[in-house]
Amino acid sequence: MGDILFRSTVHAERLRFTQEPQTVVRFPGTGKRESTSHSDRTHLPDPVITGQEYQDVTVAYHLATRLTREP
Numbered sequence: 001m002g003d004i005l006f007r008s009t010v011h012a013e014r015l016r017f018t019q020e021p022q023t024v025v026r027f028p029g030t031g032k033r034e035s036t037s038h039s040d041r042t043h044l045p046d047p048v049i050t051g052q053e054y055q056d057v058t059v060a061y062h063l064a065t066r067l068t069r070e071p
Contacts, residue, residue: 004066005064006062006064007062008061011058014053014054015057017050018051021048031067035064035065035066037064038062043055043058
């Protein structure tokens with residue numbers, strides 16, 4: 001699905017959160033659309049624990065969106 005597809009992968013040898021992360025996905029603009037987004041995590045729980053150190057972390061993020069036809 002998607003007129004726009006976005007994929008990104010990040011890796012960290014060590015990662016620690018000093019505060020709880022807040023994430024938001026928005027699709028601003030006009031027109032109706034179908035959209036999906038999700039992430040695949042390795043060695044990173046959901047939710048994370050503030051102050052906990054995580055090692056060998058990988059996050060793969062996927063986003064797809066497309067405009068639908070107006071009736």
